[in-house]
Amino acid sequence: MKNMLKYIPYNSWEPEAIEMWLSEQAEKGLDLVDITLHFAKFRRAEPREVRYRFDQQELARLTPEEQEYFDACAKAGWELVCDWGNSHVFRTGDENAVELQSDPELYLRGLKKLRRRRMQNTCLLFVYLVLSIVTLFFGKDLGFFMILVEAGFTWMLFLWMIMLGAVVLIIDDIISLKKNKFPSKDRSTPTAVPKRAIFRAVVSTVAILSLVGLMVCNINLRNGSPFEDISLPLASLPFPTLADIAPDEAAGITYGNESRKNLPAPVQLIFRQAKHKYETNSSGLSVSIPVIAYWVCYDELWSAFLAKGLEKDWLKYETYGAALSSLSAPGFDDAFYGTDAEGEQLLIVRRGKAVLKVTYIGSADLREHLDIFAEKMG
Amino acid sequence: MSKKALETLTESMFYVLMALRHADLCGTEIAEAVEGKTGGRVRLGPGTLYTLLGSFGEKRLIEEIALDGRKRTYHITAKGIGAYEDELTRLRQCVADAEKEALP
DSSP states (O other): OOEEEEEOOSOTTOHHHHHHHHHHHHHTTEEEEEEETTEEEEEEOOOOOOEEEEEEOSGGGSOGGGOHHHHHHHHTTOEEEEEETTEEEEEEOOTTSOOSSOOHHHHHHHHHHHHHHHHHHHHHHHHHHHHHHHHHHHGGGGTHHHHHHHTTTHHHHHHHHHHHHHHHHHHHHHHHHHHOOOOOTTSOSOOOOOOOHHHHHHHHHHHHHHHHHHHHHHHHHHHOOGGGOTTOOGGGSSSOOHHHHOHHHHTTOOOEEEEOOOOSSSEEEEEEEEEEEEEEOTTSOEEEEEEEEEEEEEEEOSSHHHHHHHHHHHHHHSOTTOOOEEOOOTTOSEEEEEEOTTOOEEEEEEETTEEEEEEEESSSOGGGGHHHHHHHHO | OOHHHHHSOOHHHHHHHHHHHHSOEEHHHHHHHHHHHTTTSOOOOHHHHHHHHHHHHHTTSEEEEEEETTEEEEEEOHHHHHHHHHHHHHHHHHHHHHHHHHOO
């Protein structure tokens, strides 16, 4: 007979609500077979009235073979259906069968303990959420944006997804803990637990999107980004090449193009052109020394806010000893320029969500070519 | 279960200790003894019984003295007897108070 999977519309810490829901399913002719993750597997059967119970046992950490608890349950008329987390799921069709938890006071104590533990978890989740937000918005002073970009933004998407999931779960917990009533001591009064189908649906959607997002990230990482294509026409680059800055120096240099793999939204392109000379050092080893080097790191992020964050990181961590000063450059939101002790030039410019860093060893002055940068980045 | 939770015994707790007061018994024998002693008024569900045996064991009110296949036999400790007698004293006091209250 064909089995059917159903999403359990309650939290795992609301066993009494799930018990009622399972009983309703039995009345519709669906008998529980197993529970995996948050999905209940049913098989078609004759509609009937049964009681389901979730029972958590410290002693039942032992296997069924070692434990007379399971014998006692069977003797009392309870059929063990499956295990779910720390709970054993039982059912009985015998209306005279003694309750598994026959002491209402102990039963309620257990239930309260379960919810208290859940509240602690919710509080921890809230702390995590706050820390994530603080890290995201204030972590830029710690090189956080640079790390994210270097990591290819995969983790950033993942972080956002987890944060969104955390928000939904916290709201869900607050609403359900507020509305959920404990069952009456003799369990004759059914617990009035509203089905929070919308919230559960949002939680599921976020979880699925997170997984899909991660899969897409991984597929992209495996396949490489469009910029990995080495044959990308030079003219289509969003920044000038050495030929645009110093045509004489560019002559004879075949360009090298490195790329980093990123999510579809942010673009990162690393471009390098260089000419080296070889000298023998004091140890007798041949070393390569750049005579001309033109190295560009171009990032197009999701927003100007993120681009500004990355720019700040670069200014703080990637100056290589060059003292940078601010430039007034038409066409850019920010521009910084400096040279190090060996005459290597460093230029960092940002326009909107695009930010670019150029390191250059050569005879031209990058400041005199800012208009070309502005034109290409436009 | 916290220590505080054990200070006042529930009815089930009280009867489990009472059953073990005079003999070492296994889980099902305890359930039968309690049901017999109360004329069927108190029926211990397996969930409650084994939760209690677990927590009593942790609190050293009882101890496991024999394992025969899946059958475990329990023995009440001096601490368990003390907890039972404290509760008995409290209940006697309650009854005495109620009887005094009932006098004209």
